[in-house]
Amino acid sequence: MNGLTLDWSVVWQHREQLVAATGTTIMLTIATMAIAVPCGMIVAALRLYAWAPVRAAATAYVELFRNVPLILVVFWAFYVLPIWTGLGLSPLATGLAALSLNVTAYNAETFRAGLNSIRRGQVEAAMALGMSRTQALRRVIIPQALRRVLPVLASTWVSLFKDTSLVSVIAVTELAYVAMQVRAQTFRVLEMLTAMAAIYWLLGYPQAKLADWIQRRYAVSE
Amino acid sequence: MDYSVITDHWRFLASGVVVTLALSLASGVSSIAAGFVVALGRMHGPRWLRAMIVLYIDSMRAIPVLVVLVWTFFALPIVAGITMAPFFAALIGLTVHLAAYAAEIFRAGIESVRPGQTRAALALGMSRAEILRRIVLPQAVVRMLPAFGSFLSVTIKDTAIASVIAVPEFMRQSETVQGQTFQPIEVYTFAMLVYFLLLFPVTRGVDLVYRRVAHLGRS
Amino acid sequence: MSAAREAKARAKAGGPKIIRYRGVIKRFGSFTALNGVELDVHAGEVVCLIGPSGSGKSTLLRCTNGLETIDGGDIEFEGALLPKDDRALRSVRTRMGMVFQSFELFPHLTAQQNVAEGPRTVQKVGQAEANRRASAMLAKVGLADKAPNFPSALSGGQQQRVAIARALAMEPDVMLFDEPTSALDPETIGEVLNVMKALAEEGMTMVVVTHEMTFARRVGDWVAVFDAGRIVEQGPPAQIFEAPATERTRDFLSHLGWSG
Numbered sequence: 273m274n275g276l277t278l279d280w281s282v283v284w285q286h287r288e289q290l291v292a293a294t295g296t297t298i299m300l301t302i303a304t305m306a307i308a309v310p311c312g313m314i315v316a317a318l319r320l321y322a323w324a325p326v327r328a329a330a331t332a333y334v335e336l337f338r339n340v341p342l343i344l345v346v347f348w349a350f351y352v353l354p355i356w357t358g359l360g361l362s363p364l365a366t367g368l369a370a371l372s373l374n375v376t377a378y379n380a381e382t383f384r385a386g387l388n389s390i391r392r393g394q395v396e397a398a399m400a401l402g403m404s405r406t407q408a409l410r411r412v413i414i415p416q417a418l419r420r421v422l423p424v425l426a427s428t429w430v431s432l433f434k435d436t437s438l439v440s441v442i443a444v445t446e447l448a449y450v451a452m453q454v455r456a457q458t459f460r461v462l463e464m465l466t467a468m469a470a471i472y473w474l475l476g477y478p479q480a481k482l483a484d485w486i487q488r489r490y491a492v493s494e
Numbered sequence: 495m496d497y498s499v500i501t502d503h504w505r506f507l508a509s510g511v512v513v514t515l516a517l518s519l520a521s522g523v524s525s526i527a528a529g530f531v532v533a534l535g536r537m538h539g540p541r542w543l544r545a546m547i548v549l550y551i552d553s554m555r556a557i558p559v560l561v562v563l564v565w566t567f568f569a570l571p572i573v574a575g576i577t578m579a580p581f582f583a584a585l586i587g588l589t590v591h592l593a594a595y596a597a598e599i600f601r602a603g604i605e606s607v608r609p610g611q612t613r614a615a616l617a618l619g620m621s622r623a624e625i626l627r628r629i630v631l632p633q634a635v636v637r638m639l640p641a642f643g644s645f646l647s648v649t650i651k652d653t654a655i656a657s658v659i660a661v662p663e664f665m666r667q668s669e670t671v672q673g674q675t676f677q678p679i680e681v682y683t684f685a686m687l688v689y690f691l692l693l694f695p696v697t698r699g700v701d702l703v704y705r706r707v708a709h710l711g712r713s
Numbered sequence: 714m715s716a717a718r719e720a721k722a723r724a725k726a727g728g729p730k731i732i733r734y735r736g737v738i739k740r741f742g743s744f745t746a747l748n749g750v751e752l753d754v755h756a757g758e759v760v761c762l763i764g765p766s767g768s769g770k771s772t773l774l775r776c777t778n779g780l781e782t783i784d785g786g787d788i789e790f791e792g793a794l795l796p797k798d799d800r801a802l803r804s805v806r807t808r809m810g811m812v813f814q815s816f817e818l819f820p821h822l823t824a825q826q827n828v829a830e831g832p833r834t835v836q837k838v839g840q841a842e843a844n845r846r847a848s849a850m851l852a853k854v855g856l857a858d859k860a861p862n863f864p865s866a867l868s869g870g871q872q873q874r875v876a877i878a879r880a881l882a883m884e885p886d887v888m889l890f891d892e893p894t895s896a897l898d899p900e901t902i903g904e905v906l907n908v909m910k911a912l913a914e915e916g917m918t919m920v921v922v923t924h925e926m927t928f929a930r931r932v933g934d935w936v937a938v939f940d941a942g943r944i945v946e947q948g949p950p951a952q953i954f955e956a957p958a959t960e961r962t963r964d965f966l967s968h969l970g971w972s973g
Contacts, residue, residue, distance in 0.1 A: 448560060
């Protein structure tokens with residue numbers, strides 16, 4: 273290195289801010305999943321079992337949000353949602369809404385694929401016992417589908433954790449935003465950006481490994 | 495709602511689309527090439543290399559693209575004592591991040607070809623390199639098509655994040671137009687449409703191709 | 714076939730008809746899978762359906778409990794036409810037990826839970842009664858000790874026996890077997906066929922689609938030979954296997970290397 277002076281103490285000095293921001297990141301992840309899992313199930317059910325216009329609408333929703341960049345959805349939500357809903361939403365709420373819209377679409381696809389992957393023979397065996405469609409769903413299909421869906425949900429969680437960084441563009445005080453603010457204030461670019469990367473790494477790495485474990489544990493072999 | 499703002503600035507916006515496509519293509523190609531090398535290193539390299547590669551791949555699963563891009567553009571020049579154009583920084587950052595994803599697709603694809611195929615080829619007297627080239631890779635390529643369809647989609651979506659480091663791709667150009675004309679709804683709705691029209695055919699197209707050739711990958 | 718057994722079979726043939734197939738037609742698009750099937754199944758009879766693959770045997774079975782709907786003709790069960798209404802059809806299904814070629818045990822439930830599932834969820838007999846029946850049926854097929862095991866821990870033959878227990882736990886009036894041993898290793902085929910034989914000896918009405926000619930010969934009371942969606946010949950096993958009346962039957966049996 274050519275005579276640059278590094279001052280890593282900036283990270284320590286701003287630790288309270290960074291910890292709070294990390295908390296926001298974690299909270300955003302949890303809150304988004306708390307919304308997107310049940311909503312994803314509903315949308316998947318609509319796609320599979322509702323009558324035609326509703327099925328089409330649900331499919332359109334899923335295809336739309338899987339085929340536009342999340343960062344654009346964040347911006348779009350920031351400007352459009354207040355007008356559509358008539359509410360003055362905080363950046364945090366807007367960010368949460370954008371993330372939820374996005375992850376719900378992905379989860380809907382996950383649940384739909386999970387439900388469809390159950391062999392037809394299982395449904396027939398249930399029907400041969402005299403079960404109704406609902407009973408077959410509840411007792412035979414969904415318990416099996418849940419097992420298939422769990423590893424994918426874990427993977428979606430890991431991606432979501434990273435995606436929360438994108439709401440920084442609308443000034444939500446999560447980790448990426450706060451780290452970059454501190455950088456701007458203190459001019460300690462290398463230190464702050466490296467610290468930001470390191471914090472994401474420290475939190476994200478174990479989550480990725482956990483997702484791997486879930487994948488191994490619940491992997492379905494036919 | 496007044497969509498004339500779009501027509502008024504269409505050239506500016508179109509230039510953004512060109513940059514988006516260029517960045518997508520460039521980072522797609524380079525990350526696939528790099529990913530292939532990384533995958534080979536992981537499957538056939540010495541132990542220390544394999545450990546480092548696994549660390550790299552898992553790190554990219556933990557660190558957001560935004561963070562990698564920002565670090566590459568702002569921090570790397572400090573460390574390396576160079577200056578970097580935004581496009582180039584984005585290209586490097588995206589390649590580093592996406593190569594890990596591509597490497598995993600390659601590894602999964604190659605490992606999914608049944609070991610019986612390799613055994614049969616060995617029995618015929620083929621070398622390992624020949625087997626990889628003539629028997630395993632052709633089948634693996636077919637099996638990997640759907641995953642690479644997703645990969646392409648992710649690549650294009652990630653280029654939009656490059657707007658944060660001022661690359662003049664479509665997202666950034668849209669932001670600029672919106673900032674000048676104060677019509678964010680029209681501009682961003684149009685942007686959603688453009689990206690959708692770009693991405694939807696990509697995944698559908700890959701799906702269609704895959705369905706035609708899927709039988710070639712089944713053993 | 715021994716004289717005693719022949720006499721027994723003839724007595725059964727005079728009994729009440731549990732299932733009647735009259736001119737049954739089933740099409741899949743432009744392909745006609747069943748082209749006018751006529752067959753009666755009497756109480757306590759073991760009717761075996763044999764014939765080449767794709768001749769419609771399995772399709773007929775699946776039409777019997779409404780898994781497929783027919784396009785022409787009638788199927789009568791215990792004197793009444795098969796209902797079209799979903800609720801009524803489900804009720805009919807509880808009186809028929811079906812065993813599948815691929816077993817189709819529910820992988821997320823233990824053997825005990827698999828067998829208890831029907832009585833519990835469909836017949837709503839209560840947990841205690843469902844468990845009692847499950848234990849009894851598992852013991853009947855010789856797998857009482859495997860009750861707490863998941864299907865993945867059981868061999869193919871064991872899984873199929875659990876599947877039979879699952880169907881029996883519903884206390885059906887007829888058992889439908891769709892190639893029950895086709896997916897099994899040769900060593901385990903015997904254990905399943907023995908269970909089916911014991912069931913037959915107890916007087917259960919059975920319709921069995923099978924390639925096991927020895928079983929059809931020794932346990933069956935009536936054999937129907939299928940070809941291209943029709944029954945080309947039907948009669949007691951003695952006739953079908955020793956003195957077949959039609960060319961098609963002779964061809965089919967010789968292809969199987971059947972030498973009596």
